[in-house]
Amino acid sequence: MTKTVTDVVCPFCGTLCDDLEVVVSDDGKQLLEVYNACAIGAEKFLHSQAEDRLTRPRLQQEDGSWKDVTYDEAIEYTAQMLASSTKPLMYGWSSTNCEAQGVGSEIGEITGAVMDNTATVCHGTSLIAVQDIGIPHCTLGEVKNRADRVVFWGCNPAHAHPRHMSRYSIFPRGFFTGKGHKGRKVIVIDPRKTDTANVADVHLQIEQGRDYELLDALRVAFKGLPLPDVVAGIPKEQIYEAAEVLKSGRFVIIFFGMGVTQSLGKNHNIDEAIAVTRDLNEYTKAAIMPMRGHYNVTGSGAVWGWQFGFPFAVDLSRGFARYNPGETTSNDLLRRGEVDSVFVLGSDPGAHFPFSSVKKISELPSVCIDPHQTPTTAVCKLHVPVAFVGVEIGGCAYRMDNVPIETRKVVEAPEGMMTDEEFLEKVLVRIKEIKGE
Amino acid sequence: MAEYIIKNGFVFDPVLGINGDKTDVAIKDGKFVETTQLANPKTIDATGMTVMAGAVDIHAHVAGPKVNTGRNFRPEDKLFNCTPRRGVERMQGGFSVPTTFKTGYDYARMGYTTVMEAAMPPLYARHTHEEIRDTPIIDQAAFPVFGNNWFVLEYLKNNEIENTASYIAWLLRATKGYAVKVVNPGGTEAWGWGLNCENIHDPVPFFDITPAQIVKGLIEANEYLGLPHSMHVHANNLGNPGNYTTTLDTFKLSEGIKPRGGWGRDQVMHHTHVQFHSYGGDNWGNFESKSPEIMDYVNSHDNITIDIGQVTLDETTTMTADGPFEHHLTELNHLKWANTDVELETGSGVVPYVYSPTIKVCAIQWAIGLELGLLAKDPMRVFITTDHPNAGPFIRYPRVIKWLMSQQSREEMLNGFKHSEKVIDATHLMGIDRELSLYEIAQMTRAGTAKALGLGHMYGSLKPGLEADVAVYDFNPEQEHAPDDIEKAFGNARHLFKTGMQIINEGEIVSNGNKRTLWVNARVNENPQVMRDVKEKFLRYYTVTQNNYEVAGHHYVPNPYVIEVDATQ
Known part of the structure; x- marks a missing residue:
């Protein structure tokens, strides 16, 4: 059965x-x-059912081979590493639950760590833009029930968020959107002809790196002011037309991804995209939403928000919380050699950071907590496999629209495996002992 | 648990009618007891000090998604005020939107032991509870918002009070909420289309119901259930010149309705931050105070309570479920604007705001709040708040108390404003010589708020049997004092006990306490229609499933205090 x-x-x-x-x-x-x-x-x-899955921590030896260790040894190693560091980097936190994030914060406080999450190479620029100009936002249900104009800017949900379009943005029939996708106009702005662009009514194939210009041009077009013949590779007629489509909607939603957050202009692109949304609220109703990647990167920003007041790049090394992206962000710290150990949980910087940063991780005392074997675990000194959050243990996670949902445990973890939270709790207790608290 | 006796202090307890008499206060097993019941108590010497029950804040925005938006989008709010881990205290930071840890500690330092989070979007209940859990010391509860909820709009359109009540009971249980909060009834739903409801008869687009119907229906549903607290409303048309008529119209919706449930409260409507709703004039030029008109009504109607929402003249962060108002505000001050509309339920906005004493309107707002407090005939029905952080941060309560207690400090302010004469002309404050007593302050911050919340059996007094929440302030009412001594004393409790645990000793925080989350479990008769409607809405319109909606206890409400309500009769 x-x-x-x-x-x-x-x-x-x-x-x-x-x-x-x-x-x-x-x-x-x-x-x-x-x-x-x-x-x-x-x-x-x-x-999670893979037969070759690791179930016990392992320590990398001088010659690059791995030796199995017990969880107790792994806890001791991690606690000693963090307690003896003057400025450890505690990175990741996006693929775990809020419970574990909360315990991690306290470890960071005691050890004077820098807490950073995957937003640092993803939507961190969006968070900076929100600090500049704010953000008119909504839940995904508002999109489902009201939106009749949907913009995807520099994102490709067909591949990156595969069920987004069917659950929330293009196809669902909601309270005021009974016609489903037939009642919605979809605009995709992307230099590539993506699979998302294929389902759009309008695809503005923008020149790469020219997002700021096109956003600015839209603001001009809303006001009916003159534009050059071509902006960012798009003829002005198309821009006026797109502006009219947006203004004539009852509810406009703009989704954006890393095509705008990490390309030329970075946070300034998002400033401008939010300004477009603000402008649209003069004519109709409009909202904008970042397509957050990891299932709980939003949650780590929320937890640090209420505990420290900042959503990422939180430097606790002076004893109190500081935030200065560019100085307290992971890659800047690693490349300048400003941290003396690295702790990674719930992310894979080995696969996503520049090579120069990964090399620094490999040279430093380092611990990686991850159920999988990843490029990060390969360069860290200690790899601690743990139970899968959302599969083998429940816990709170925040959706891209900040809605918190309790994930479920559906299956038992292999016998004797610890969860993120359990492991961190034990490390915290041990660090308090070492520090004499 | 340890026993304590607080000896020789000047005690102010309106519930027991103690007005500054020297009385000993005895604590045993987390409760107040008669002094004769103590065997071997530890003595706290309160000679020359003021002793009051722990204060109860009826309305503040201290936890949840919009508060956190305020924190995360205002790094500047943390400039120069972050403090390190120290003793039992965690790292802290933030001025107008402090971190959760700072929130708990700052309230404790002021002698507050219970705080109500005034607006919880139901879909974000988990977030609100996670923040409450991480706020040390103080007992808290959260009010889910109902005034723009599609279920409520549809039921009340047909005046279906019983169904509305069943839905309220279901939602309170699902979100672990405490009371029925209403924010800009109908207006926030209209904001889903960029519109608003500007008075109580302005119909809600599509739903074909007026704010008046929503407010009256929710009062009736609240009393049908007999909940501990009354319906708690932030009316339409907040912040606009001439809005006092909308406020009076809203007040009148409570007429003829009596409280039920046996919780000891007399009101059926609590109107919050009334300062923002007491404006005359029809533009910012002839903007003026209408507090006498407002207070005439409040003073002559026993079934209403209000809180003042005092402007403190600080740089702060406004945040409210009144989405259209925040958009209006960003158009006015051109500062950054965050907004979140929440499916089927509500919306919200956040905008920083600088209340500057050099701006005439801000100074008039400041005067109106104090007028409301000073014109109150019954301090058991008019409470001190700053609608934290909207009119100012809660850490200014001691300063508000100073202004209310000292005519000298008020007149120094009035005379010091840049537009002093215009402000004095547009307000009534200059002519008011009333100075509130410590007894009246205890009514406005403790006895009155506890009673209005239906929590008079737990908080607000030093009566034996109640929770042993008590603050000792370094303030001798029999000695000469400068106005600033009041502010200093009320901002730095000498001792504080929360449910019998010593939290502050000699001005130092020594414990993180054992905070609890209060919520109301209202039992109603089975209502298949409402349960069918709930199921249908989740299937068709929500983006989470019904089974993933309810807030489970373990992580979000680890230390609950459940108040049972039986509405099955």
């Missing part, structure tokens, strides 16, 4: 779908099938 668990929350991307169904064996030890999930989400669940 098998059991089906319903209303399962997918711990992969910021879409945080909560309607999955997972079939598990009667004893709750094996996960057999996943329904309703996208290909990536299903794989995340099924990967």
Whole structure:
């Protein structure tokens, strides 16, 4: 016999779908099938069942080989490393639950760490822009129930957030949107002809790196003022037309991704995109939303927000919280050699940071907490595999629109495996002992 | 648990009618007891000091998504005020939107032991509770917002009070909420389309219901259930010149309705931050105070309570579920604007604001708040707040108390404004010589708020049997004092006990306490129609499933205090 668990929350991307169904064996030890999930989400669940999965911590030896250690030894190693560092970097926090993030914060306080999450190479620029100009935002249900103009700017949900379009943005029929996608006009702004662009009514194939100009041109067009013949590779007629489409909507939503946050202009692009949204509110109703990547990167920004007041790049090394992106962001710290150890949980900087930063990680005392083997675990001195959050342990996660959802435990972790939170709790207790608190 | 006796202080307790007499206060097992019941108590010497029950804040925005938006989008709010970990205290930071840890410690330092989070978007209930959990010491509860909720709009359009009540009971349980909060009824739903409801008869787009129907219906549903607190409203048309008529119209909706439930409260409507709703004139040029008109009504109607929402003349961060108002404000001051509309339920906005004493309107706002407090005939029904952080941060309560207690300090302010004469002309404050007593302050911050919240059986007094929440202030009412001595004393409690635990000793925070989250579990008769409607709305319109909506206890409300309400009869 098998059991089906319903209303399962997918711990992969910021879409945080909560309607999955997972079939598990009667004893709750094996996960057999996943329904309703996208290909990536299903794989995340099924990967927990991999036979070659690591279940115990391991320490890298001088010669590059790995030696299995106990969790107790791993806790001692981690606690000693953090307690003896003057400025450790504690990075990641995006693929774990808020409970673990909260314990991590206290460790950071005691050890004087720099706390940074994956926004640092993703939507950190959006967070900076919000600090400049604010953000007219809404929940995804508002999009589903009201939006009749949908813009995807520098993002490709067809591949990165596969169920976004069907659950929230293009296809669903909501309270005031009974016609579903037929009642919506979709505009995609992307230099590439992506699969998202294929389902759009309008694709503005912008010149790469010219987002700021096009956003600015839209603001000009809203006011009906003159434009040059071509802006960012788009003829002005198309810009006026797009401006009119947006102004004539009842509810406009702009989704944006790393195509604008990490290309030329960075946070200034987002400043301008938010200014476009503000302007639109003079004519109709409009909102804008970052397409957050990791399923709980939003949550780590929220937890640090209420505990320290800053959403990322929080430097606790002076004993109180400081925030100065460019100075207190992970890559800047690593490349300048300003941190003396690295602790990674819930992210894979080995795969996403510049090579020069990864090299620094490999040279420093380092610990990586991750259920998977990743490029990061390969360069860290200690790798601690843990239970999968959202599969083998529940906990709170924040969707891309900041809505908190409690993820579910659907299957038992392999015997004896610790969770992120349990491991961190023990490290915290040990650090307090070492520091004599 | 340890026993304590607080000896020789000047005690102010309006519930027991103690007005500055020297009385000993006894604590045992977390409660106040008769002094004869103590066996071997530790003595706290309060000679020459003022002793009051722990204060109860009826309305503040201290936890939840919009508060956190305020924190995260205002790094400048943390400039020069972050403090390190010290003793039992965690790192702290923030001025108008402090971190959760700072919130708990700062309230404790002022002698506050219970604080109500005034607006919780139901869909974000988990977030609100996570922040409450991380706020040390103080007991807290959160009010879910109902005034723009689609269920409520649809039921009340047909005047279905019983269904509304069943839905309220369901939502309070699902979100672990405490009371029925209403913010700009109908107006925030209209804001979903960029519109607003500007008076109580302005219909809500599509839903074909007026704010008046929403407010009256929610009062009736609240009393149908007999909840501990009354319906708690922030009316339409906040912040606009001439809005006092909308406020009076809103007040009148409570007429003829009596409180039910046996919680000891007399009101059926609490109108919050009334300062923002007491404006005359029809533009910013002839903007003036209408506090006498407002207070005439409040003084003559027993079934209303209000809080003042005192402007403190600071740089602060405004935040409210009144989405259209925040958009209006950003158009006015051109500072950054955050907004979040929440599916089926509500909306909100956040905008920084500088209340400058050099701006005439700000100074008039400052005067209006104090007028409301000083014109109050019954301090058990008019409470001190700053609508934190909207009119100013809560850490200014001691300063507000100073202004209310000292004519000299008020007149120094009035005479010091840049537009002093115009401000004096547009307000009534200059002619008011009333100075509130410590007894009246205790009514406005403790006895009155506890009673209005239906928590008179737990808080607000030193009566034996109540929770042992008590503050000792270094203030001798029998000695000569300067106005600033009042502010200093009320900002630095000498001793503080929360449910019998010593939190502050000799001015030092020595414990993080054992904070609790209060919520109301209202039991109603089975209502298949409402449960069917809930199921349908989740299937069709929400983006989370019904099974993923309810807030579970363990992590979000680890230390609950559940108040049971039986509305099945």
